[in-house]
Amino acid sequence: MFVYTFWLLWNVVHKEVSTNVLSVFFVVLVLVRICQEVNKTRSLPPGPWGLPIVGSLPFLKGDLHLHFRDLTQKYGSLISTRLGSQLIVVLSDYKIIRDAFRKEEFTGRPTTEFTSILGGYGVINTEGKLWKDQRRFLHDRLRHFGMTYIGSRKAQMESRIMTEVEEYLCVLKAKRNAPVDMNPILAVSISNVICDIIMSVRFSHNDGRFRRFMDLIDEGFKLFGSLEAAVFIPVLRYLPGLQKTRKKIAQNRAEMGEFLQETIDEHRRTFDASNLRDLLDTYLYEIQKANEEGVGHCLFEGRDHDRQMQQIMGDLFSAGMETIKSSLLWAVLFMLHHPEVMKQVQEEMDQVIGRKRLPKLEDLSYLPVTESTILEIMRISSIVPMGTTHAPTR
Known part of the structure; x- marks a missing residue:
């Protein structure tokens, strides 16, 4: 300008x-x-000076979270820097983070290629009243369907998990003495737990269509990652390569939408307001109630109902499946590199549980070595080191 x-x-x-x-x-x-x-x-908080247009981008070294860690060691726990056209403020102190995120002013989301493609649907990358309402609704409904570690409903969740653990072990036994890619097997097992809560179905490990859906989620993470440069230097979005990436993302999202819409249509056909089977039914109930009250057009801040349900389901799959799968893959990797720790965990489980049954949640308090190993794996792996990006609402 x-x-x-x-x-x-x-x-x-x-x-x-x-x-x-x-x-x-x-x-x-x-x-x-x-x-x-x-x-x-x-x-602004202290931080490094950058160059015009590109800011501090030329000085990035290695992973972004490690680069920010180095800067906080130099400038303090609250720093600012420019990455291209974006002004970034980094919070690296627990107390500062806690105090900031308690305030509604910090519940916004930055405008990026990712958020523009999602169009304000879902819950992970939304903000304002929609985010607040959806977060509260999902928290309440997921707890109702057993997604809790305490209370009377935790047995529901444990039963779902144990069903998939048994199926997972059967798949591994069938591949004994042969190389095995854990990624797709874990993806289906974890997703089936989520599927049961969301839409009361589970899929076979040999279901090609569901495996394709899992592949689309994996590919989506990679495609969105390739758009990061355009977040910081917006003019790059007009490059032919990134235009092609955006087109591919749109195609994949359309394919995922078709898969999820079939489930929504089937639930709508068999919907019974007196018997809410899962999370999807609770959404259909809220939509029906809003329509009967004449305020259906106001639901989800005026957004398309089916698209919102699709994106909510996609958010839960992406966030739930990917984080748990990555944690378990790290666990396998660390155990392979530290067989002495694996032996200690196995010996403790043999002593406390034996080999005639699978572990239960109630066993955890008697497995200090196993629990501390799990916590240490999660600490070292840090699969989401920077969390979700926030932006001020005013």
Whole structure:
């Protein structure tokens, strides 16, 4: 915008004013702009100076979270920096993070390629009233269907998990003495637990269509990751390569939407308001109630009902399946690299549980070595080291 304004001024007066005068005028404008930026940064937390346009991007070393860790060691637990066009404020102290996220002003989401593609649907990348309402609703409904570690309903969740553990072990036994890729097997087993809560179904490990759905989720993470550069330097989004990526993301999302819509349509066909089977039924009930009250158009802040349900299901699959799967894959990797720890865990489980039954949640208090090993694996792996990005709402 600044360059364009200068160009217009040049076209108007270049015939009547000398080049020297215009050069001085341009320098003054640049200096004014620099002074404005300096004044802005005075109210910001400390941090490194960046270059025009690209900010600190050329100075990034290795993983972003490790780069930020190094900066906090130099500037303190609250820092600011520019990555391209984006002003980033990094919170690295537990107390500061807790105090900030207690305030509604920090519940916003930054506008990125990712959020623009999602179109404000779902719960993970939404903000404001929709996020608040959906978060409260999901928290309440998921607890109702047994997604809790305490209370009378935890037995429901444990039963779902143990069913999939037994099936998972059967799949592994069938591949004994042969190389095995744990990724797709874990993905189906974990997703089946989520499927049972969301839509009261489970899929076979040989179900090609469901495996395709899992592959689309995996591919989605990679495709969205390739758009990161455009988040910081927006003009890059017009490059042919990124345009192709956006088109591929749209195709994949359409395919996932068709898969999820079939389930929504089937639930709508068999829906019984007096017998809510799962999370999807509770959404259909809320939609029916809103329509009967004449406020259906206001539900989900006016967004399309089916698209919102699709994205909620996609959010739960993506967040739930991917995080648990990654944690378990790290656990397998660490155990292979530390057989002495694996032996200690196995000996403790043999002593407390034996080999005639599978472990239960109630056994955990008697398995200190196993529990501490799990916690240490989660600490070292840190599968989401920076959490979800936030933005101020005002």
